[in-house]
Amino acid sequence: MNDSKTALTLLIAAPRGFCAGVDRAIRIVELAIEKYGAPVYVRHEIVHNRYVVDALKEQGAIFVETLEDVPDGVPVVFSAHGVPKAVPAKAEERGLEYVDATCPLVSKVHRQAERLVEKGQHIVFIGHRDHPEVVGTFGQVPPGAMTLVETAQDAESVEIPDADNLGFLTQTTLSVDDTIEIIDVLRRRFPNINAPRSEDICYATSNRQDAVKAIAASCDAMLVIGAPNSSNSLRLVEVAEREGTSARLIQRATEIDFEWLDGVATLGITAGASAPEILVREVVDWLAERFDITEREVETTREKMLFKLPRGLEAA
Structure with a gap:
């Protein structure tokens, strides 16, 4: 053990990070670029994560907020969050080829x-x-x-x-x-209100929240890796705080406030459904420079969900 470094135990929640819908949406953009060639336009951030969006930009994706920003004659991908019916209708009216990456x-x-x-x-x-x-x-x-x-x-x-x-x-x-x-x-x-036949909150959202609950009581503080506009990431912060643990949302390792970690012996780490595992490893490596870390993954369930790609992209 290195005596000059303070000991820090990391409890890493599992499942964390990418879900099947996010995986699929990113793959759709990559395959659309392969199939059509760059640039491929994407209406709204494909998923709410700056690192992912920047990586896709480097491959040839151009992100816009409205269909009006998409020039004629180029393909467009709709984000994993879904779009109103009027958007694909407008794309068809303009003769735009589009791929729907809605989860x-x-x-x-x-x-x-x-x-x-x-x-x-x-x-x-x-x-x-x-x-x-x-x-x-x-x-x-x-x-x-x-x-x-x-x-x-x-x-x-x-x-x-x-x-x-x-x-x-x-x-x-x-x-x-x-x-x-x-x-x-x-x-x-409204006693007669009709409920959906099955839970609308997605399996990945529920699983990530359960994983946070499983470790929160054992943590002095928790870091959630995700974007400030990511609903599921913000919910993970709230879940940790509700369990009585101080929690913060960060997008990258460089946002860690080491003063906030003063006196923290056990730190929980999780990542929202649109945050890639590489950002989790970046955070762990960043902490290892300052602390003598012991890392332990706590798995509450194993996810096996896979979603098919849209027709026409499988071949790519």
């Missing part, structure tokens, strides 16, 4: 929304205003067919014209605990 679990929520509206039900949608996934889901149904609820307080006060003809759906990247609380309020106020 299949988000697409499942889109289809559920359509089915509820077809049945004549109003939808209470639990999610975060202006998040691209929420914007995309609202864009699957006619205006006014869905009402957004963000908090349990919203659920207490929301007014629904036909309370007996109601269903709810949720964003896939929410806090499991917060969502249960909101659903409990909705069920109390």
Whole structure:
């Protein structure tokens, strides 16, 4: 042991980092570049991670916020968060070739929304205003067919014209605990509300939150590697704090505040679903320069989910 370095135990949560939907979305952009040649335009960040976006830019991806920013005659990829129906319709109108990288679990929520509206039900949608996934889901149904609820307080006060003809759906990247609380309020106020047949919060979001809960009590502090606009990463910080552990979100190792680690003997580390493992290793290496680290991975479940690529890209 090196006596000049303070001992620091790292508890590394597993699962962490990339989920199947993120893996698939990144692969879609890479294969689109292989198939069509650079540049390939991507509407919105393919996933919410600066490192990933920059790596794809180097390969020939150009990220834009609207379809108007995509010139004629070039292919465009829609991000993993999903887009309103009007976007592919507009792309078709312009004759643009497009590839939809929407996560299949988000697409499942889109289809559920359509089915509820077809049945004549109003939808209470639990999610975060202006998040691209929420914007995309609202864009699957006619205006006014869905009402957004963000908090349990919203659920207490929301007014629904036909309370007996109601269903709810949720964003896939929410806090499991917060969502249960909101659903409990909705069920109390609207006893006939229709629930989705299966959980909308995606398996990866739930698993990463469970992994944080499993180590939080043993940690003096926790670092969550992810982007400030990544909903699932922000939820991991909240989960750690709810478990009584001080937690911070960082994008890269250089953002670690060593003063904040004063007195920390055991540090938890996890990564949001759009953060690559290379950033976890970067953080561990950065800490190893300052501390005498002991590293231990704590695995709560093993993920085996794989999603197929869109037709036309498999061959690439």
